[in-house]
Amino acid sequence: MAYLQHGRNALRQIIRDTNVQNQDRLMQPLLFACQGVRYRKLEVILTTSIEKLGKAGETVRVAPGYFRNHLMPKLLAVPNIDKFAHLIREQRKIYQPKEEEVQVVAKTVEDKTKEYEKSANRLVNARLVLRRFIDVEKFRARATKDDPVELHSPVTKDELVAEVARQLCVHIEPENLYLPTPLSTFGEFEVPLRLPKSIPLPEGRVHWTLQVKIRGK
Numbered sequence: 001m002a003y004l005q006h007g008r009n010a011l012r013q014i015i016r017d018t019n020v021q022n023q024d025r026l027m028q029p030l031l032f033a034c035q036g037v038r039y040r041k042l043e044v045i046l047t048t049s050i051e052k053l054g055k056a057g058e059t060v061r062v063a064p065g066y067f068r069n070h071l072m073p074k075l076l077a078v079p080n081i082d083k084f085a086h087l088i089r090e091q092r093k094i095y096q097p098k099e100e101e102v103q104v105v106a107k108t109v110e111d112k113t114k115e116y117e118k119s120a121n122r123l124v125n126a127r128l129v130l131r132r133f134i135d136v137e138k139f140r141a142r143a144t145k146d147d148p149v150e151l152h153s154p155v156t157k158d159e160l161v162a163e164v165a166r167q168l169c170v171h172i173e174p175e176n177l178y179l180p181t182p183l184s185t186f187g188e189f190e191v192p193l194r195l196p197k198s199i200p201l202p203e204g205r206v207h208w209t210l211q212v213k214i215r216g217k
Contacts, residue, residue, distance in 0.1 A: 042067050043080035045088050050076060057088060113198060119170045120199050120208065126168050127211040130155060134186070134216055154182035155214060160191065164210070177210070188213045 041061040046054050054060045059080050062071065071077040078084040133152040142149075157179045165171050178192040193208035201208065 040064065044071065044077040045080050045085060046077050047088065048076050116196070117199050120193075120195055121202060122168055122170055123164070123172075123193060123210055124202065124205065124208060127213055128160070128163055128167060130159075130163060130212065130214050131217045132186075132214055148185040148187065149216075150185050151183075151214070154184040155212075156182045160210075160212065183212065183214060186214050186216065 042064050043059055043061055044067055045059050046056055049055045053062075060077075062077070067077060067079075078088070132155065135150045135152045138150045157174050157177050160177055160179065161172055161174055172193075176194050178194055183189055189212045190209040191212055193210055195208050
């Protein structure tokens, strides 16, 4: 749109530089093209794309009154004469953006392996925190305060997968988690991970695990 704005500024300068009285305004170059047969269509060059009329730079035919009262005062179009046609063409050459081709580089196996390794390290170095409601009836029926606090609804494998994606921005499949039974109490847990053997374990670790902490709301 920069070239359109520049063209409008140039047209405004032409009008300001034309030293005529108010009563002679109809004889300015922009308005002179509108004078003629009443019902004759005028050829104008659009400086801005207008819905149902045309795109910027196109030559269209409009009624003289529409051009004189709407298009010309807002500099949305100029008469199709050599001076203005040349100005529009030059502005389009200078300011029209060039489309650049974007080349998509295919990822190699090595690149994918590095991404998997980075995601796996993020899993083992982070801790997943979940907040859940307690089972009030079982909480009141505890024999001692040391008994575990049971949840109102256990945490399933699918919930862990969703929380990993939300909190850690890592997408895993349910098959990557080893969780025979849902987590049903407050506390901290180590959930084993099943990852491809091609991903090397961090130094000092025997297997992949995900740290999960469940606390009350």
